[in-house]
Amino acid sequence: MKSIIKDAVTHYLDDNNIIRPHQHKFVSGRSCLTNLLKDLECWTKALDNGSSIDVLYLDYHKAFDSIQHRRLVKRLQKYGISGKQLKWIRVL
Secondary structure, eight states, X not given: OHHHHHHXXXXXXXXXXXXXXXXXXXXXXXOHHHHHHHHHHHHHHHHXXXXXXXXXXXXXXXXXXXXXXXXXXXXXXXXXXXXXXXXXXXXX
């Protein structure tokens, strides 16, 4: 059941251009690996043009588990998610 709700919310966010092009996790056909490959391509181009690069990695492991769910629900409402999808998110 969770995957049905996740798919419905993801489709809504994608259809309404709420998911940014840089988002890779939780997007069909994208992953952490595709994100790294895209970054590597940008870094290679910058280095080829003589630019320097500084990279900072942050680990958000289990970030979803630590988020305040009331805040998440309010944000989803702001983006227009309501009805059954929002009720299921509150249950999860």
